[in-house]
Amino acid sequence: MQAALFDTFGTVVDWRRGIAREVATLFERHGVTDLDPFAMADAWRARYAPSMAEVRAGRRPFVPLDLLHRENLEAALSLCGVDPAIFPSEELDALNLAWHRLDPWPDAIEGLTRIKARLIVAPLSNGNLRLLLDMAKRAGLPWDAIMGAELVRAYKPDPEAYLGSARLLDLDPSEIVMVAAHNDDLAAARTCGMRTAFVLRPHEHGPGQNTDLAPEQDWDFVAADLCDLAAQLGA
Amino acid sequence: MQAALFDTFGTVVDWRRGIAREVATLFERHGVTDLDPFAMADAWRARYAPSMAEVRAGRRPFVPLDLLHRENLEAALSLCGVDPAIFPSEELDALNLAWHRLDPWPDAIEGLTRIKARLIVAPLSNGNLRLLLDMAKRAGLPWDAIMGAELVRAYKPDPEAYLGSARLLDLDPSEIVMVAAHNDDLAAARTCGMRTAFVLRPHEHGPGQNTDLAPEQDWDFVAADLCDLAAQLGA
Structure with missing residues (x-):
């Protein structure tokens, strides 16, 4: 070997604790109290496999995971009943990099x-x-x-x-x-x-x-x- | 930045000292005394740019440098007047990895x-x-x-x-x-x-x-x- x-x-x-920690910081800053950060982490991660499946099936050319994560972030917020538009897009860009900062x-x-x-x-x-x-x-x-x-x-x-x-x-x-x-x-x-x-x-x-x-x-x-x-x- | x-x-x-050192070991093992290992290192390296130029010009699909080095090794030996066939090909394969072992x-x-x-x-x-x-x-x-x-x-x-x-x-x-x-x-x-x-x-x-x-x-x-x-x- x-x-x-x-x-x-x-x-x-x-990934789950690292993502929830950064989601919690964003939610606190914007007064979002009706969504558990761990539930949001799970919802974000739940879109991971289906978003890659589009690439694997050849319905979409290969794109890096950072881009799929960024799309999935907005989709997961919406699915959880939080309008992504309440956050400045630079703050969502910054949160997207939480995947780079996992322990x-x-x-x-x-x-x-x-x-x-x-x-x-x-x-x-x-x-x-x-x-x-x-x-x-x-x-x-x-x-x-x-x-x-x-x-x-x-x-x-x-x-x-x-x-x-x-x-x-x-x-x-x-x-x-x-x-x-x-x-x-x-x-x-x-x-x-x-x-x-x-x-x-x-x-x-x-x-x-x-x-x-x-x-x-x-x-x-x-x-x-x-x-x-x-x-x-x-x- | x-x-x-x-x-x-x-x-x-x-690269020059590292390659010459391993060339010298091979030459000693096979009694090659009429070619300076440093001259052989220089000859091997001299084929580096022309071999990549074939790929850059699109005349050859991309191949990894290990493969170009292996081809260039035999070509450089021949150019220096040493018949590559006097060495077992496994020994040339091993020498080719000298590029992986440079100081x-x-x-x-x-x-x-x-x-x-x-x-x-x-x-x-x-x-x-x-x-x-x-x-x-x-x-x-x-x-x-x-x-x-x-x-x-x-x-x-x-x-x-x-x-x-x-x-x-x-x-x-x-x-x-x-x-x-x-x-x-x-x-x-x-x-x-x-x-x-x-x-x-x-x-x-x-x-x-x-x-x-x-x-x-x-x-x-x-x-x-x-x-x-x-x-x-x-x-």
Whole structure:
């Protein structure tokens, strides 16, 4: 095994608390009191998959996730009964960058640092390069390279997202372990010939999470967190 | 200014000594005594620009630099009067990766580390992603991301190499300073709207170097090395 590629949102960083924190600041500034910031974070994230599906289906050319996030922000506000027009658009632009400022789970930096001593470590995320770069620089994530959907112009779980990333690393997919807290991501990676590591993140979606609470296939590794994965990889 | 992008071969790493060292090892193993390893390094490097010119001119689709280096290795041996067929092809494959194992100039790591505290730092090199990643991991180059020709499928000085890199960073070219020891690289970057920093590397081509000994335009910065550049950037 030569490389470990990591899903990022949910697997390495806690998007829900980070987004809710910045939503709360905006809502306080504008006196919005009838929408829970966590509900808004969930609504924003709920539009993530359908917005990428348009690109995956070829109904829309590839655009970076920052742009999808910005469109989804206004759509989610409207769906939650808050008129996006009450906010200056520069403030929505600034909130959109909250995805660049997410905090890692407590085990992430130690786990990645240990795995980096044995393998190439890089994100294989649907986030665009600048988003992942800003996130890493702020949080100190020790990636060897910033990879992901934008470099191969394909969103996971499109096979090209996995196969194109393997080509950029000049590796056979079997030399790569895909690390994710999401069974569907690992299923797609396995179909492409990658090895797979499931990391338990039972609070990614908050206290009521009812998805990805357990492995749904016999993944090559199942880990409680990234330090546990490092230990299993002998790192 | 938001980002500093660095030419790599010659500006950050000393390709000539690194290549000659590994050529010497191969030649010793096979009893080749009539070709100076430094002359072979120079001959190999001399085919670099013409091989990329085929891609830039559209006469050949984009291929990663590792492949051009591999072809150029055999061509350079032949030109120097050494039959490449005397070496097992696996040994030439291994030598080809010498470009992944180049040492940084003595000031490079300190200079990059200081500049990284103020700006995004990344290579904007014609090297492919895996080459630059291996180089950084071995030498400890503290890049925020691995960028370069392969991500935008255009070799410098094609304007797309500079403009595509700026797009990936979601920056206007004027927010980027291109750092290079080569006047032609900076001239192309300036045409694309980037700021420019010339770093003196008077021994890149050995004791007889007669190119790039001085700035040929009024570059925004002229620096003795990367620590001097860090100081000029207030880093």
